[in-house]
Amino acid sequence: MNTGKKIGAGLLSAALVLGVVGCGNNEDKETNTTSKGTDTTTNSPDTSSSTTEKVKITYSMWGSAEEGSVTQKVADKFNASQDKIEVEVVSIPWESYMTKLNTQATGGQLPDTGMLKEDGVIQWSSEGMLNDVSAMYEGSDSKPLDSLAYKYQGKTVAYAAANEILLLYYNKDMFDKAGVAYPPSVLDKAWTWDEFVAAAKKLTNDKNGKHPGDDGFDANGIVQYGASVENLPWQLETWTLSNGGGFYSADGTDVRVGEDASIEAIQKVADLYLKDHVAPLSVGQTDDGIQRTIIAGTVAMATNGAWNVGTSLNTAKDEGLKYGVAVLPYMKDKVTLNTGGANVVFSQTKHPKEAMEWLKWYNSEENNWGLISSGIWMPTLQKWYTDEALTHKWVDNPNFPPYEEYKSAVVDYAQSSAARPASWFFTNYTTDFNTLLGSVLGDVWTGKTTAKDAITKNLDALKAAHTGNK
Amino acid sequence: METINKPLKRRSRYNSSEARVAYICLIPAFLGLFFLTYAPLVGVLGISLTNWTGLKSPEFIGFDNYVQLFTKDPYIKDSIIATIYFAFLSVIGSMVYSFFIAMLLNRKIPARGFLRAVFYVPFVLPAAAIYVGWSWLYEANFGFFNFLLSKVGLNKVLFIADSSYVVPSLSLISVWLSGNLIVIFLAGLQNVPSVYHEAAEVDGAGGWKRFIHITLPSMSPIIFYNLLMSLIANLQVVTPALALTNGGPGNSSRFLTYLMYDQAFVNYKLGYACATTFVIFAILAVFTALLFKTSNRWIYNEGGDDK
Numbered sequence: 219m220n221t222g223k224k225i226g227a228g229l230l231s232a233a234l235v236l237g238v239v240g241c242g243n244n245e246d247k248e249t250n251t252t253s254k255g256t257d258t259t260t261n262s263p264d265t266s267s268s269t270t271e272k273v274k275i276t277y278s279m280w281g282s283a284e285e286g287s288v289t290q291k292v293a294d295k296f297n298a299s300q301d302k303i304e305v306e307v308v309s310i311p312w313e314s315y316m317t318k319l320n321t322q323a324t325g326g327q328l329p330d331t332g333m334l335k336e337d338g339v340i341q342w343s344s345e346g347m348l349n350d351v352s353a354m355y356e357g358s359d360s361k362p363l364d365s366l367a368y369k370y371q372g373k374t375v376a377y378a379a380a381n382e383i384l385l386l387y388y389n390k391d392m393f394d395k396a397g398v399a400y401p402p403s404v405l406d407k408a409w410t411w412d413e414f415v416a417a418a419k420k421l422t423n424d425k426n427g428k429h430p431g432d433d434g435f436d437a438n439g440i441v442q443y444g445a446s447v448e449n450l451p452w453q454l455e456t457w458t459l460s461n462g463g464g465f466y467s468a469d470g471t472d473v474r475v476g477e478d479a480s481i482e483a484i485q486k487v488a489d490l491y492l493k494d495h496v497a498p499l500s501v502g503q504t505d506d507g508i509q510r511t512i513i514a515g516t517v518a519m520a521t522n523g524a525w526n527v528g529t530s531l532n533t534a535k536d537e538g539l540k541y542g543v544a545v546l547p548y549m550k551d552k553v554t555l556n557t558g559g560a561n562v563v564f565s566q567t568k569h570p571k572e573a574m575e576w577l578k579w580y581n582s583e584e585n586n587w588g589l590i591s592s593g594i595w596m597p598t599l600q601k602w603y604t605d606e607a608l609t610h611k612w613v614d615n616p617n618f619p620p621y622e623e624y625k626s627a628v629v630d631y632a633q634s635s636a637a638r639p640a641s642w643f644f645t646n647y648t649t650d651f652n653t654l655l656g657s658v659l660g661d662v663w664t665g666k667t668t669a670k671d672a673i674t675k676n677l678d679a680l681k682a683a684h685t686g687n688k
Numbered sequence: 689m690e691t692i693n694k695p696l697k698r699r700s701r702y703n704s705s706e707a708r709v710a711y712i713c714l715i716p717a718f719l720g721l722f723f724l725t726y727a728p729l730v731g732v733l734g735i736s737l738t739n740w741t742g743l744k745s746p747e748f749i750g751f752d753n754y755v756q757l758f759t760k761d762p763y764i765k766d767s768i769i770a771t772i773y774f775a776f777l778s779v780i781g782s783m784v785y786s787f788f789i790a791m792l793l794n795r796k797i798p799a800r801g802f803l804r805a806v807f808y809v810p811f812v813l814p815a816a817a818i819y820v821g822w823s824w825l826y827e828a829n830f831g832f833f834n835f836l837l838s839k840v841g842l843n844k845v846l847f848i849a850d851s852s853y854v855v856p857s858l859s860l861i862s863v864w865l866s867g868n869l870i871v872i873f874l875a876g877l878q879n880v881p882s883v884y885h886e887a888a889e890v891d892g893a894g895g896w897k898r899f900i901h902i903t904l905p906s907m908s909p910i911i912f913y914n915l916l917m918s919l920i921a922n923l924q925v926v927t928p929a930l931a932l933t934n935g936g937p938g939n940s941s942r943f944l945t946y947l948m949y950d951q952a953f954v955n956y957k958l959g960y961a962c963a964t965t966f967v968i969f970a971i972l973a974v975f976t977a978l979l980f981k982t983s984n985r986w987i988y989n990e991g992g993d994d995k
Contacts, residue, residue, distance in 0.1 A: 320742030320956055341956075345743045438844055443829075498829040501849045501937040516830060649955055654762055660938025661851050679762040687760060 272297075272304040273572045277580075278332030279307065280315040292585045296576060303572045308332075323347060323566070330567035331577055333379060334560045340646040342562070343370035349563040351376060354574045360601035362581075363632070365556050365639045378558030379581065380595035382523045383632045384448075384456055385554070386547070387508060387531070390540040392442065392518040396421050401519060401544035403627035405552060405634050411486060414519075414547035418444030418496035421518040430495040437495045444496040446520040447487050448507045449663065451652035452640060453521070453555070457483040459638065461549040465655075466684070470645035473684050475655065476677040483549060484659065485669040492665045501663045502656050512541055521546060523557075524628055528594030532617055543619050543627040545636070552636040557643075558598070583612070593617050596632065603633040650683040736962035746959060753963035764964070766939035767947045768971070770855060774943060775922040775975075777859035782866035782918055783911070790873035791903075804874070811867030819931035822861050823848075826932075848933055851940035858928040858941060869914050876910035877903070905988040912987050916979055923972055944968045 279289055286309025293305040308329055310318045316335055322328045334342065342348050352374040355361045368376040386401055393400055398420050402408055409417070419430045421444035428435040447457070455465045463480030466473060474480055490497035498517060500507070508526040511517035513534045531541055546554050561581060563573045579585075583602060589595040590612060602608045609629055610621070618624045631637065642648040658676045661667045673680070736753055740746035757764050793804050810818065825832045826847035834844045847857045884902045893901070904911075926945035929935050935942035935950070945968060952961035 316956070317953055323743050324745075342743065345741070347743055439838060440829075499846065499849055501828075503848070503932065503934045503936050504823075514830075653950065653954070656934075657763070657936060657939050657942065660936045660940065664846060664850055664937065666851065676762070682760065683762070687756065 273302060273569050274304045274306065275331065275567070275569050275573050275576060276306045276308055276329035277576065278315075278319070278329040279309050280312040280333060281309045282311065283309060285309055288588075292580065293576075295585075296579050299579075303569075303576060305576050323564075326566060328564040328566045330569055331561065331563045331573040334376065334562045336557055336559055336640070337642045337649045337652075339368045339376050339560045339562065340370050340642065340644065340648075343368075343375045344646055347565050348375045349565050349567070349570050349573075350374065351563055351574055351577075354578050358578070360599045362598040363556075363600055363603070363637075365637055365643075366558060366598050367639075367643070368560055369644050376560035376562040377577075377581065378598055379561045380558040380586070380589065381556055381598050381632060382525050382558050382596060383554050383556045383628065383637055384453060384521060384546060385524055385627060385631075386519055386521050386544040387512050387526065388519040388542050388544060389512055389515070389517075390542050392421055396518075400542055401547075403542070403544045403623045405545050405626075405631055405636060408545045408552055409547040411547050411549045414445065415490070415494050415496060418490070418519065419494065420444070422496045435495070440495070440498075443498045443511075443517045444519065445490060446497050446500065446507065446511045446517045447490060448521050449487055449500055449502050449659070450505060450507075451502070451655045451659070452557075452642075452648070453523075454484060454487065454655075455641060456546065456553050456555050457487055457549065459555075460546075460551050460553040461486075462551065465651070466641055466645055470641060473651075473677075473681045475680060476673055479550075481669045481673055484662070484673070486549070488659075488662050488665070488669060491663065499663060501660060513539065515539075524596055524632075525594050527618065528589070528592040532593060541619065543624055545627050545631050552634075553638060554631060554636050555640045556632060556637050557640040558595075591615060591617060596628070600633070603629055645684075647684055647686040650686060651680065654680055654683045732962045732965055735959050736966055738959040740959040742956050742958055749959070753960050754966075757960070757963055757967065763939055763942055763947055764967070767942045767944050768967075770939065770941055771923060771925065771944045771971070774855050774859055774862075774925055774941075775919060777856060778862040778922040778925070779915065779918045781859055781863040782869055782922075783915060785863050786866045786869035786914070787873055787907075787911075790870050790877055793870070793874055794877040804870075807870050808867040810865050815927050816931060818861070818865070819928065823932055826857055848941075849937060851937045854933060854937065854941045858925075858932070861928060862922065862925070866918070869918060872910060872914055873907070876907050880906040908987045909989065912979075912983055916976065919975055919979065920972060923975065924968070944971070 277289075277293065279286065281289075286307055289309070290307040293307050297304050315333075316338060319328065319332070319334075328347075334348075339348070348370075350373045354374075354377070362377045363381065366378040366381055367374045368378070388401055390400065398417050401414075401417070421442065422430050422440060423442045424436045425439045425441050426434070426436070430437070458464050458475065458480035461479045461483035463477045463483060464474045465480070466475075491499050498511070500510070504510075507522045508520060509530055511520040513530055527543075531539070535541065545552070561577050563570055563577065567573055581598060583590055583597045583599065586595060590597055597603070597612060602612055609625060613624050613629065614621050654676070658672050658680070659669070662669050662672050735746070737748060737750060738746035739749050739752070789807055793800060793807070797803070828834065828844065828846045828849040831847070833847065837844060846853060848854045880903055884906070885898055888898050888902060924945050925943045926949060929941050929943050929946035930949070933941040935946050944964065948961050948964040948968065951957045951964060
């Protein structure tokens with residue numbers, strides 16, 4: 219009897235230990251190795267022809283298992299097209315992507331190559347985790363746009379997997395109704411900040427149909443706002459640059475957000491709500507600017523990234539929204555930021571050449587056509603912007619606003635001198651800095667304090683954040 | 689002799705074997721507690737003494753993380769204040785609210801079962817859905833509350849977009865969510881001996897007097913339990929910051945657990961985040977200890993004071 223009980227208890231504790239181990243295993247299964255099912259179909263004919271062993275590399279991406287298997291199908295094409303490299307795609311859910319990579323890095327088990335979040339690239343480079351990929355496009359007919367190279371200490375450590383720029387979206391019906399001319403899609407005709415505010419005032423109505431500045435205008439009873447400028451910290455950099463300031467010096471070493479020009483720019487954005495009464499209040503708590511404004515049908519113009527065309531505006535268009543795209547207004551210099559998550563080669567890889575070859579092949583637009591043709595991604599290679607035939611192939615489809623409009627407000631804009639890389643392309647600790655800046659500005663948007671006071675008071679902390687508080 | 693001894697002996701054998709079985713059965717629980725609670729706790733303490741980022745192998749840096757946390761960190765002070773402020777409002781609010789509701793639901797009112805469910809439902813709804821709903825109510829420009837305010841001609845209130853209103857607004861949600869406390873209070877109320885009430889009524893004590901002198905003392909152990917649970921839960925608040933405010937505006941809702949999450953999983957300063965964890969742990973310990981220290985002064989034990 220006793221022994222029986224002992225065995226029972228032993229089994230129980232064994233089950234518990236196994237349970238713990240089992241958890242560990244499950245976690246591994248979360249990363250979906252999607253090649254297994256497809257391997258046999260694509261490779262069995264191959265193995266007979268190629269006698270030499272293929273170099274196996276893994277590519278990690280964020281996304282669901284389904285997205286992973288879509289990418290694996292693309293990789294299978296690559297695997298079948300040559301007999302040197304075999305790519306296996308590993309998909310990891312977005313929420314746990316960077317955590318997972320961190321864990322793998324600690325264990326020396328990183329994939330050979332993979333995607334990396336924008337703000338992680340320079341940090342990982344500074345810790346020696348990424349390879350120099352300058353040689354990737356040597357001898358190619360087209361390179362990615364210059365503004366899409368991540369640079370650490372002068373070396374190119376990654377290219378963006380996609381391009382994105384910041385735009386001005388607007389609701390055409392609201393403009394027609396107010397009899398205001400559409401914002402310009404051509405860079406040369408871009409609105410100045412004052413023209414932008416003036417138009418926004420005409421588009422802002424209280425419940426009696428009065429505009430800001432009219433006698434008896436009721437700022438508390440606004441039913442339609444004229445404009446909303448996204449005030450997430452990383453997007454705010456646009457306006458500081460446009461006003462002749464910036465967050466950092468051009469090489470990313472010094473903090474410039476304390477300069478008058480930078481502070482003035484941020485205050486101007488806040489004043490859209492506080493003084494001009496043309497913008498709804500937003501304190502940067504959520505990242506859904508276009509849904510809250512253009513799609514909700516409460517705001518006539520709103521700034522945000524090009525991805526919104528594919529991620530949300532497409533659906534709204536099907537439901538009757540008539541929207542247009544335009545270039546951003548400007549303060550002193552015409553500026554838009556471009557960005558895009560990175561494709562990197564990890565320094566732990568034993569096959570850097572093969573990894574680069576795969577990335578170069580994979581990064582060609584044909585392989586990401588779903589994302590590009592839906593408007594979520596913009597191509598990275600220059601030829602799509604310069605060769606009109608290719609531009610047509612990309613933009614001339616019903617997912618986009620009218621061709622001429624998008625071509626000028628997005629395609630031409632993205633390769634103009636106005637397009638500058640977001641600071642995480644060359645600066646470390648942008649997350650630390652942006653988080654702190656966002657917190658510092660919290661009371662500026664509601665007018666409890668001014669941008670001048672808030673930033674001046676916290677400038678030392680901001681400078682410390684820029685160096686990672688070291 | 690033998691006949692007397694035998695049962696005694698048997699009992700002691702029975703006891704020792706029972707004890708052995710008890711120990712053996714406790715092993716899984718103990719292993720779980722040790723490997724899943726105490727070992728990680730020691731691990732966290734160890735990591736908090738390093739500069740581990742997850743990428744490079746960690747270096748031992750002594751108490752640097754703690755020193756930095758209290759001398760240079762731009763968030764920690766605001767964070768501690770916000771957390772304690774939130775916990776204070778939420779604990780007091782939800783205790784008073786749930787006790788009140790429990791008293792009402794304990795009366796013989798129509799549709800009592802239905803109403804009990806109604807007040808419990810918020811507690812079992814998925815958090816994400818709740819917070820999306822409340823974000824529409826609180827929205828500063830076109831939110832439902834502001835719509836109502838403008839209908840009666842009042843100025844807009846910015847709720848979670850205003851650094852002075854955000855913590856009270858979030859506390860209100862947490863009060864609304866306290867259905868679990870109501871259930872426990874209800875169970876307690878049903879155990880208050882009705883003979884006391886009847887006796888007091890005979891002596892001419894009114895409702896309020898009976899509440900103060902009978903209901904409250906009889907409920908004090910339950911109140912203590914709810915207070916403790918509510919305090920611990922609210923000091924570890926993180927969901928509203930993640931779902932609604934991102935810690936803002938400013939640092940006004942940057943609760944400690946959210947700060948720790950940010951350090952660990954946004955900035956990947958794992959050593960630093962572990963140091964913050966210990967600060968949270970210390971605060972929790974202090975408040976819990978305070979509560980226990982004062983508890984025997986106001987808890988009424990039916991069985992007398994058997995400390």
